[in-house]
Amino acid sequence: MSGPGEPPVPAAELVRAIDQGAIDRYAEVSGDRNPLHIDPAFAARTQFGGTVAHGMLLLAYVSEALALACGRPWLERGRMRARFRAPARPGDTVRVRVTARGQTAWQVEVVDQRGQLLVTAEAEVPPAPA
Amino acid sequence: MPALPSLDRLPRGHRFAPATYDLSHDWVDAYLAAVRDATTPSLAPETVPPVAVLALAVRALLEQAHLPEGSLHLSQELSCHRAARRGERVTAEATIVSRGERAGWLLLGIELAVRDAQGGPVVSGRATLGVPAGGGGP
Numbered sequence: 418m419s420g421p422g423e424p425p426v427p428a429a430e431l432v433r434a435i436d437q438g439a440i441d442r443y444a445e446v447s448g449d450r451n452p453l454h455i456d457p458a459f460a461a462r463t464q465f466g467g468t469v470a471h472g473m474l475l476l477a478y479v480s481e482a483l484a485l486a487c488g489r490p491w492l493e494r495g496r497m498r499a500r501f502r503a504p505a506r507p508g509d510t511v512r513v514r515v516t517a518r519g520q521t522a523w524q525v526e527v528v529d530q531r532g533q534l535l536v537t538a539e540a541e542v543p544p545a546p547a
Numbered sequence: 548m549p550a551l552p553s554l555d556r557l558p559r560g561h562r563f564a565p566a567t568y569d570l571s572h573d574w575v576d577a578y579l580a581a582v583r584d585a586t587t588p589s590l591a592p593e594t595v596p597p598v599a600v601l602a603l604a605v606r607a608l609l610e611q612a613h614l615p616e617g618s619l620h621l622s623q624e625l626s627c628h629r630a631a632r633r634g635e636r637v638t639a640e641a642t643i644v645s646r647g648e649r650a651g652w653l654l655l656g657i658e659l660a661v662r663d664a665q666g667g668p669v670v671s672g673r674a675t676l677g678v679p680a681g682g683g684g685p
Contacts, residue, residue, distance in 0.1 A: 433583065442581040446574070448606040451614055463617060472620035473602050477582035480598040484586045492587065492594050493630045500622045 428523070429486035431513040433478050435470050435505050443474045469504035475511065475536050479525050482513040483540050486523060490542045497525075499538035505529060515540075551613040555653050555678045563641040566607035570595050575633050578602075595631040600670040604639040604659035619677040621654070628668040637661050637669055644673070653678040 433439075437457070444455045449471055452459040460468040476499060483491045505511050510530045518524050521543060527536035568574075578599045579588060587596045601623075631637065638661070645656035655678065660671045 446577045446581040447602045481584045481586045495627045497625045
């Protein structure tokens with residue numbers, strides 16, 4: 418429980434180090450082999466200046482953090498609306514924080530090691546149908 | 548194999564062909580290892596994470612269209628209708644539901660849906676992609 422003026426205490430927190438190997442493994446299993454993610458020479462010529470992690474990889478971390486916070490109901494009837502604000506790059510360490518917003522709603526933030534906001538999401542886990 | 552059409556050339560209303568995937572134990576294990584998810588198997592060993600299921604709809608899209616250089620995944624919505632189970636067969640669909648230009652970007656809204664073998668919804672969502680319009684960008 419946090420006091421007045423203090424940031425809310427996360428219901429769940431997850432930290433993941435991102436390297437090129439993690440991105441390559443995700444590309445392989447997801448079938449998303451966009452060279453922006455897996456070809457450093459190609460990616461160096463783009464506006465990003467290097468490879469970046471798939472947005473869906475970051476969402477996988479968000480989903481796991483929501484499963485930590487909400488348990489099985491997240492896996493059965495969760496909803497989420499996420500916005501990608503900045504890319505994660507090899508060498509980054511990302512921290513996923515889930516905080517409660519009432520009984521059934523959750524706020525999620527993904528930040529990198531510099532505190533830069535990478536992803537924001539609102540999630541909801543409706544009560545089980547009667 | 549013919550070249551894939553570029554995503555930015557496809558009209559609003561374009562429906563990608565449904566693609567069928569097996570949520571095999573091997574694939575689910577490989578996915579969980581790739582994203583280092585130890586939580587889902589400890590909570591519900593037979594369940595496939597909803598984001599993994601939605602990723603198959605993205606895969607169906609990428610197997611049928613070329614993503615232009617500089618494209619960005621701007622936002623993603625996800626609704627889980629029920630837990631997906633290991634071993635089941637699912638069908639992924641994608642439809643371009645909106646197209647609009649803003650500040651040098653073509654914004655594409657794409658509805659994604661994954662259904663079970665009986666046609667029941669498992670996971671659905673909407674992706675918003677930004678594609679540089681005419682090679683430009685913001």
